[in-house]
Amino acid sequence: MTMESLLSIGVSIGFVVLCVLLHRIALAAHLLIGFGLVVGTLYLVCFHAPLEEVTLGTSYLIFYFHFPSAISCLTIFVIAGVVSVLQLKSGSLSHDRRASSAVEVGLLACTITLGTGMIWAEAAWGQPWVWHDPRLMTVAIMWLTYVGYLMFRAAVDNPVKRARYSAVLGVMFSINVPVVWFAIRFFGKVSHPMEIEFAEDVRTIMKTTQWFGAAAFFILYLGLWRLRYRAQTIHGELERIGETFAARKI
Amino acid sequence: MQQLRALLTVIRWDVVVEIKRRESTLNMSLFALLVLFIASYAMSDSRELLQAFGPIFYWVAIFFAGTVGLARAFLVEREGGAIHAMLVAPMDVSLYYIGKVIATWIYVMIMAGLVLLAYIVLFDFDDWSKLGRILATTACFVLVYVIVGVLLAAMTTSLRGGEVILRILLFPLMIPAVVVVYSANDGLFKTSALALESPAPFKAITVLLAMAAVYVSVCVVLFPKVVEE
Numbered sequence: 001m002t003m004e005s006l007l008s009i010g011v012s013i014g015f016v017v018l019c020v021l022l023h024r025i026a027l028a029a030h031l032l033i034g035f036g037l038v039v040g041t042l043y044l045v046c047f048h049a050p051l052e053e054v055t056l057g058t059s060y061l062i063f064y065f066h067f068p069s070a071i072s073c074l075t076i077f078v079i080a081g082v083v084s085v086l087q088l089k090s091g092s093l094s095h096d097r098r099a100s101s102a103v104e105v106g107l108l109a110c111t112i113t114l115g116t117g118m119i120w121a122e123a124a125w126g127q128p129w130v131w132h133d134p135r136l137m138t139v140a141i142m143w144l145t146y147v148g149y150l151m152f153r154a155a156v157d158n159p160v161k162r163a164r165y166s167a168v169l170g171v172m173f174s175i176n177v178p179v180v181w182f183a184i185r186f187f188g189k190v191s192h193p194m195e196i197e198f199a200e201d202v203r204t205i206m207k208t209t210q211w212f213g214a215a216a217f218f219i220l221y222l223g224l225w226r227l228r229y230r231a232q233t234i235h236g237e238l239e240r241i242g243e244t245f246a247a248r249k250i
Numbered sequence: 251m252q253q254l255r256a257l258l259t260v261i262r263w264d265v266v267v268e269i270k271r272r273e274s275t276l277n278m279s280l281f282a283l284l285v286l287f288i289a290s291y292a293m294s295d296s297r298e299l300l301q302a303f304g305p306i307f308y309w310v311a312i313f314f315a316g317t318v319g320l321a322r323a324f325l326v327e328r329e330g331g332a333i334h335a336m337l338v339a340p341m342d343v344s345l346y347y348i349g350k351v352i353a354t355w356i357y358v359m360i361m362a363g364l365v366l367l368a369y370i371v372l373f374d375f376d377d378w379s380k381l382g383r384i385l386a387t388t389a390c391f392v393l394v395y396v397i398v399g400v401l402l403a404a405m406t407t408s409l410r411g412g413e414v415i416l417r418i419l420l421f422p423l424m425i426p427a428v429v430v431v432y433s434a435n436d437g438l439f440k441t442s443a444l445a446l447e448s449p450a451p452f453k454a455i456t457v458l459l460a461m462a463a464v465y466v467s468v469c470v471v472l473f474p475k476v477v478e479e
Contacts, residue, residue, distance in 0.1 A: 088472075088475050137425070137429065138426075141422050141423075141425045141426065144421075144422035144425075145419070145422040145423060147418075148415075148418040148419045148422060149419075151415065151418055152405075152406075152415055152418070152419060155409050155410060155411055155412075155415050156409060164475055164476075164478070165405045165476065167475070168401075168405065168472045168475055168476055169405075169419070171468070171472060172401075172423075172468060172469075172472065173423075175464065175468065179426070
């Protein structure tokens with residue numbers, strides 16, 4: 001095993017520990033750290049990363065926002081799938097709130113990925129969308145399935161039934177995540193690049209900016225996930241109080 | 251053996267109900283034939299147009315009409331409360347799902363057969379050597395379709411606006427299967443609907459069967475959670 005791969009494993013483990021620790025601090029502090037890191041990414045992009053790439057020119061800069069959102073949305077949808085499995089095992093409503101808030105935040109990240117991707121595609125390919133690219137197609141399908149998930153939730157009134165059905169959908173839809181990840185490997189590279197090829201002299205700073213951005217956005221999305229979970233919990237409590245009052249005719 | 255008998259009972263019961271009510275197959279077929287009829291009329295001026303776009307409408311007709319049958323897959327059980335009896339019956343709930351999938355596959359295949367007949371008449375199809383391939387690809391496509399559709403139908407039948415929700419959930423999940431059959435159109439109907447490199451029909455069948463295997467293994471595990479009270 002090379003030194004570089006050992007370092008990558010060490011950094012990944014450290015990052016997971018950091019994310020777990022972040023869950024223990026106050027939500028406001030978590031969000032502030034997330035925003036601060038995103039501003040830090042912006043600083044790196046503007047003042048450290050090279051402003052032009054050999055083939056794509058300045059348009060490549062959007063990659064530092066496109067990639068973090070893409071990697072975050074896939075990770076968050078996997079988390080939603082895992083929490084859905086836990087919901088099916090335990091029947092807990094809090095797991096349902098966790099899964100649905102993860103889907104909401106994942107969908108936001110997915111929308112940003114598609115939006116930034118289309119802007120980049122317009123600059124790089126001359127058109128915002130190509131139908132024959134497997135990565136684009138699979139991400140669009142994933143976006144549509146999770147929009148359906150949220151619409152489905154809105155149509156079910158009974159909270160217990162909603163939780164169970166949503167968990168079933170959460171598990172089913174998470175099958176899409178590996179399909180998106182391996183789309184280019186399965187169907188071959190069509191238009192979407194598998195990774196940006198960095199020039200040797202700027203490789204380190206570009207890689208650092210890329211992964212710093214990914215970590216920063218992921219931490220921010222985790223904060224937003226907590227925020228949505230809290231909002232859903234309060235909403236659920238208010239609904240419960242309202243039902244109690246209605247039952248007692250107050 | 252007892253489980254197999256139970257499975258056959260579920261299929262027979264479903265088929266008997268359908269023969270008596272004649273709702274799903276008739277509605278689906280009429281809807282699909284109307285789609286093909288309108289499409290063929292719109293392109294009747296040009297034989298090239300008919301042959302180029304006909305296969306697309308063949309799949310579109312099956313795809314959209316199929317939801318009419320899926321939406322009714324659990325209607326009788328939910329209306330009559332028979333679903334509770336099914337749940338307390340001495341059989342594995344997953345078998346009930348598999349029985350339902352097989353029965354629904356039979357109706358949708360009847361509809362697909364009629365669509366193929368209409369396609370042959372309305373779209374000037376005369377390459378008879380390809381009929382077997384088309385039927386095999388259709389059968390595999392319909393299998394993937396009903397495996398996913400029956401699970402979703404079990405969830406959406408009792409909801410308000412259930413039919414619309416069923417379509418919203420089912421269509422995105424079916425896009426990969428649609429892309430696979432469209433990309434096999436070259437080998438099936440001599441046209442290419444998408445710019446994807448066209449695989450041979452048997453490759454499309456392999457991909458569809460793999461998709462069916464993945465979906466059925468997930469759905470069999472999830473179905474008991476869907477019908478649990």
